[in-house]
Amino acid sequence: MATAKKLTENHLTCVICSEVFTAPATLQCNHTFCKSCLLKYINTQPEAVQAKSIPCPSCRQLTKVTNPDSPVEEWVSQLKPSHVMQGLMDDFGPGTKTVEEHVCSVCTKQGKTTPATSWCSVCDVVYCEGCLQLHNVMPLLCDHEVAHLSDHTKTKVKRRFMCQVHRDKPIELFCKDCKRAICTICCSVKHRACKDVDTIESMTPLVKEQLTSKIETLGINIAAANNILTWRKSKIQHVKSNSQTLKDQVMKTRETVMRAILRKEKQLLHDIDKATDKQLHELQADIKSQEIELRMYQQQYEFTANAVTSNCEVDMYAVYESMGETSTDNRDTDSRPTPGRVAFTQNLDKLSKAVDELQLGEVQVIHDVSDPGSSPVLHHTIDCKEDGDGKDPLVRDVTVLTVDGIKVTVVADYDNNRLKTYYTSNFKSFHNQLLLSNYPWQIAKLCEHQIAVSVPDSKEIVIVNVTPGPVLLSTIKTSKDYYVLACLSPSQLAAGGYGQSHCVDILDMTGRRLRSINTGVIGSPDYIHVTRNNNLLVSAGGVTSLVCVTSEGDAVFTYTPTGDRALTCPLGITTTSTGDILLVDYDSHKVIQLTQSGQFVRDVLTQQDGLEYPRGVCLDGDGLLCVTSERYVKIFKFCAAEF
Incomplete structure (x- = not known):
């Protein structure tokens, strides 16, 4: 019962309606569907009607119809289920019963429930002992193959392979031209013009071999489909998490803008207070001066009035004579300048335009480089030429870290002995640099805020904290001049250099060699990368x-x-989230995409994309591809290709 249920669920269910097959029809690709479901599907595919073919809803392979001019309903009605599918339907499909429930088919028609003891594989009917005797004496039925139903297992025996057209004739032949199993009558009537007909006995091993191979292929496809489903399901959580992260970034950006607006508001309020205080100070000084002048006029007024009313001519003339020395101009206006009015001038049109043009950021769908349908678009370029550089920069390697929510691009400037970082914070761009003892070669990312850098000419590996500026943490002295460097684990580094006898050394974090790994044809690697499976990818410019x-x-x-695909000078290596390999080819100005197993996929970037002499390559957390090109780092995003 469990086997029958499993067969029904896995092999006898239509993928369109998710129900057990009703009038199954098998297409040339061996996919089977309900005829009614297939008819409904074809009616939604006008291009199928135009092509006079039936497209498979599962694999899209076309099945040619025998009479293209007939209605679509006849196309479907003429389709038959495969022999294997028909056998499964007969044995386990709707209406079949377990052997325990079988009663004699002949007696059932007479209203009796006599237990069945035998089964005719040609008639596909079960009989009791009495009805079997009648069956065996009939001339047309006596040569049928009859099997007894086991009292112990009650298991139905294997059904004879009988012709679907001539029900009493066994299948004995196979037409290779039509790819159909047939009986002798079908061969003489319908397949007379066919050139290649063989016996079932001869064909069975070949058919079994091909079906076995098909099973293996389907098994691989099932495993691949399951892997894709697992990856897609895990991607759902990543998409949700990424959505929340982006929302947090938008709100953080908004807060940054609000802080900038509040700073401007605070500055304007301060300017108003400052100008107002100045005005008040000037006015208060004028008032004090005016009060002093008022008291002087009042004193002169009283002195003069007393002289006039005193009847003393001496005092009167004394005051009169002093009037010539003191100005007593009559004035009813203040000659001092009036303090200016504090005013706040705002341009609402300009402010409105500035608000409209304000960009907190841009929301866009970045496609993965692994998507063969995506195409690269130059996002932006970093010029690594800085003040203090003695030479034009030669950027050998690049990596991208995320430090406290800030994306930091780290580059190794070979010609200037510097490690440089570039990042944007609060709408401002920053760069920092760290002077090293000698030429830096390759950067190994240890974690999101720490890297290791090979400095071969000094026989050093330096550990650097990115804060987001580069800060030297420690220096590892090595016994060899290691050029290439990658992080194998939190406690181990993979390093190699010139003259290493076709090997890469595995080091601990003190620089002690733990073991050596043979790198085959590459004796002096230029770049190394560790895959998600902990495999090592090694390249060298002198080895193709x-x-x-x-x-x-x-x-x-x-x-x-x-x-045409031959490598000219392979250098930088990185891998995608799906395991695909991106390889830089320096002299051909390309970045090449390979599968995880090393099969060519496409040229991701070429000279037509503005790429000149690339060396280092990396992918950041947002799927942007960073490639070094002499003194520049060129960053590409991937968008859906436009057709």
């Missing part, structure tokens, strides 16, 4: 190959294309 080995040194693959 990309080598992949396990962390124990077992070979995985060596990519050595020829012809």
